[in-house]
Amino acid sequence: MGCCNSSPSMEDPPPQDVHQNHGGSDSQITKFSFSDLNKATENFYLKNIVSENGGETSDTVYKGRLHNGGFIAVKKFMNMAWSDSNQFVEEAHRVGKLRHNSVVNLIGYCCDGNERLLVAAFMPNDTLAKRLFHRKNQTMEWEMRLRVAFCVAQALDFCSGGGFTSYNNLNAYSVLSNEDGDACLSCFGLMKEFKDDQRATGCVNSESLIFGFGTPLMNLLSGKQIPPSHAPEMIHGKSVVELIDPNLKGKFSAEEATIIFKLASQCLQYEDIESLNTKDLVTTLETLHTKTNALSYGMLEMAKRQDVSLNQLSTLGDACLKMDLKAIHKILVMAEDDKELVEFSFEEWLEEVKDIQEVRKHGDQTFLEQDFETAIDCYSQLIESRRMVYPSVYARRCLCYLFCNQPDRALKDGMVAQQLFPDWPTAFYLQSVALSQLNMITDSADTLKEATLLEAKRQHQEKES
DSSP states (O other): OOOOOOOOOOOOOOOOSSSOOOOOOOOOOOEHHHHHHHHTTTTTTGGGGGGOOOOOOOOOEEEEETTTSEEEEEOOOTTTTSSOOOHHHHOOOHHOOOOBTOOOEEEEEEEEEOOOOEEOOOOOBBHHEEEEEHTTOOOOOOHHHHHHHHHHHHHHHHHTTTTTTTTTTTTSSEEETTSSEEEEEGGGOOOOOOOOOOOOOOOOOOBBBHHHHHHHHHHHHHHHHOOGGGGHHHHTTHHHHHSSOGTTTTOOOOOHHHHHHHHHHHTTSSSSSGEEEEHHHHHHHHHHHHHTTOHHHHHHHHHHHTTTTTTGGGGGHHHHHTTHHHHHHHHHHHTTGGGGGGGOOHHHHHHHHHHHHHHHHHHHHHHHTTHHHHHHHHHHHHHHHHHSSSSHHHHHHHHHHTTOOOOOHHHHHHHHHHHSSOOOOHHHHHHHHHHTTTHHHHHHHHHHHOOOOOHHHHHHHHHHH
């Protein structure tokens, strides 16, 4: 596999869309010429530099724009890096096959002469470093830190499953934010020029995925910029109380902070590190992430951008924003604010009540007991056998689907509930949760706003009457 030509080859056409592609199977990447990337970055103009690496590496990342208008991130390696051009191309294609929500897509490369460059999708919402270290008077919430840690752990686990065992200089600058504001791991650090002895032994080193994860954990815990080379000594002999970010001002869980501290300590040791794997990272952090019902950064940003006052949200609105399914369940158990919509004649009621009343009763009982699979069966039987169904039945089945990790079905039920009761805030709130689970953060935030507006309108009408 030779070096790229002076222009993109016919077999590797330039990408038409440089945004993140999370689910596509087409992972073909493009061979760029140096002149193409030189033009895209305005001759690698200083104002287009977007990397912040604290001087640990001379490699630089630039923001660029292709002729079709798409923005890209271009990493320019220092001179004489990757002397073996075949190895560079091989590794680029290997990284280019990775497609995951929490990993930035590699879309191309260039190896003209001694030049070695990588091209990735451009992430518009800054690095974790900028959000964590450089925003004055704006401390990242503890819940959001847990969410970031979980996303990065998922990314590392996916990379590990794809055969990657190391990451070059993993730190807060390697963690980016996508268009929805969620954390994504830069693909650039996966491009590592291995030495022959490293390939042969597969030994644990300071750039292993597990060891490297210790640094961003330390960043999130302390709120401080810590070079990966100094992270082990920073945590050695310290306690979580000494390391915790004072800017949090006590707004964190001591139990959760202790778990993060212990996990970082495990990652940053050279001995017995083999006992910890990437799936362990995901399992530990998923428990914390679920327990705290961490807010989606994208939903928070969208809510603020669209003037949704988080302090004025109703109990249901707050629960939906926080993705707190248990709190939503408690509210729906008590709610009966849709029953005035459905009116039956006496004859219809007599006929239907004989056959289906017990099904509804059993469904409501299993819903109360949180036996969600049985509740789904009962509500489905009820829906299939009646001409008219209370929107609350769809709302309850919607929540059951959310508990059972079926957000697509939940979204459909939320939309049916809206059709039956167009001005019912609950239908919109549940749709926002389903959309968020489907990673459609912008749509989720828009629907959340619509729910709050409908709720405010209803409250105003009740006061007027």
